[in-house]
Amino acid sequence: MELIGCRGLTLQRGEVLLLEATDLSIKTGERVLLTGPSGCGKSTLLRHLCMLEPGGEEKISVKGKLLADWAPAQLRRCVAYLPQTPVMLEGSVRDNLCLAFSLRVSCAPLPGDKAMREELESLDLNISLDTDARNLSPGQKARVALLQRLLLKPEVLLCDEPIAALDEQNAALVARLLERASLEGMAQVVVSHQPLEGFQGRHYRFVSNRLEPAA
């Protein structure tokens, strides 16, 4: 049963065609890796899948329902998106981790300090919850941002270069965390130019405006 997919989705940047009409279908718990030269439209594709980029709402469906028929907030709770550059809002790490829970769409209780601390430690982040999030290093921000999404338990996670800013050790940590989430049933679409440790799944390459399965 398909969780997220597109039928005949095309991508354009201004007048330039990035991707010819493309079909893609991803099942629950499945992992897909996207690679290709920079500027080829990988990030744009991810942004379309979570409906951040205008257009294509009639070509993409999640759980059998077109994006156009979803309430945007509900959809984005189901399909989380992690941009290439992690963004921290003004405030502490706690504020940033709780951000999504303070939005109107949220009905889940705020995560407790203890739970958040454990999650941070599992990512090898030995920082206090009161640390100013904007003073974190790029590598720390990347992990806090990932955690921010994982706490919401989305069914699909769209990751744009999740390990590009990390050193080898932290990259391995993030890769393991992603793998664990996938084993728990989270589908993932990952854009990465580096190989992801332990990645099991399909691999597509952007080649001359087409999405081709890579060997």
Added chain:
Amino acid sequence: MNVVEIGWGQLLISLLFILLAAGASLFYRLKMERDLLVGTIRTFAQLALVGYLLQFVFDLHNPWLILLLYLWMLFWAAHAIRGRVDESKVAILGPTFVSMAVTFTLITLFVTSAVVQVQPWYTPQYFIPLGGMIAGNAMNAISIALERLFKSLREQRAEVELILSLGGNWQESCLRLRRDAIRAGMIPSVNAMMTVGLVSLPGMMSGQILAGVDPAQAVRYQILVMLMMVGATAVGTLIVVNLALKRCFTRYQQLRL
């Protein structure tokens, strides 16, 4: 006290000021002689025309015509705002004009009927200048606010989209941005209240005094004008910023810019 009248002949003497500026321009090669000439001619022509028009308007006793004239003035204010903000992706002329038309007409109506209590409320000698001051002041405030809004939406796109991608709606995604834009629009008129009388004598008050009005009376009018402008600026900026902001997002909660 009698008002000393100025005739056209006396005005010709004041052209000496222009000659002074033109002399400076020639001496220092500022190349502003042409602009000075055009500007002088335009000042004479435009103001003469307006004087003539006002004479005509002041003889009007039809409230609809006066409202129509005020709407015409507001349309040009909205037009000037669009020109200054220069935003191609979001249409702002319509919402700006409509919200200015509704709020400023109501505010001016309130000032003439409830505060000044002139009979009838649409007496053009009161309605048009009071409404005009509101429009002129709010025009600056709204342009500043909208410029700030679009600038920070572009600069802080990542923050806005972060909240959208976590399931926030467009209002939640730009709470801070909106607050900053509205503040930016309101600051000049609030600051004006701080310095009025200390740094400058407002033009309207000076005008009334020159026209022979008792200064205490002129001061009371000026206080009314200051308060009225702060209120109108706040309401106008607030509404226009909200309407413009809504247009920056699609119905799927996507940032359009």
